[in-house]
Amino acid sequence: ETGVTQTPRHLVMGMTNKKSLKCEQHLGHNAMYWYKQSAKKPLELMFVYSLEERVENNSVPSRFSPECPNSSHLFLHLHTLQPEDSALYLCASSQELKANYGYTFGSGTRLTVV
């Protein structure tokens, strides 16, 4: 394990469902991120949190709703998704937002929207 834990690992949901992805880190990191990874595409940044405050929302549709209740936990709430939202959703953390820190990623949640 990397120190960043994502649950569930796999999720199949209908377009009318509501579900949540969970990310947890106990590395003492202050910044957390959601990325989307689709086949043949680079990782797409979705949301950035620093010290529990959202600092970036990268033009993500409102059917994705992040929540960061504390610096160790990050959620991605999903509702009325589309089949094209099927992808690997990755959570990452870093010590700070600053440029000279590597990211620690979780193993991701493989989401399939049917």
Place this chain on the structure above:
Amino acid sequence: SQKIEQNSEALNIQEGKTATLTCNYTNYSPAYLQWYRQDPGRGPVFLLLIRENEKEKRKERLKVTFDTTLKQSLFHITASQPADSATYLCALRNSGNTPLVFGKGTRLSVIA
């Protein structure tokens, strides 16, 4: 527009040879560049970070170079092994608090 290009989608090399992967970027002025390894179904794993004022960085069998004039980074794995087979991602960020932006990656296969 800003681009990060990793020159090959896939690269096959013989075990024991040196693998060289390329990352080119346009319309960025990165202060830092990073390389990650990603195995199928897993998240990326941080390997190395190189700063704009560093020409070269080494870690065991890995070597990274960073040429801000050419806007290019090279990632080398010497004495490659089948266990090095994975997708390698280049990522960069400008100075300040901008998040990492990733390339599509190069899938490396080391053949025994």
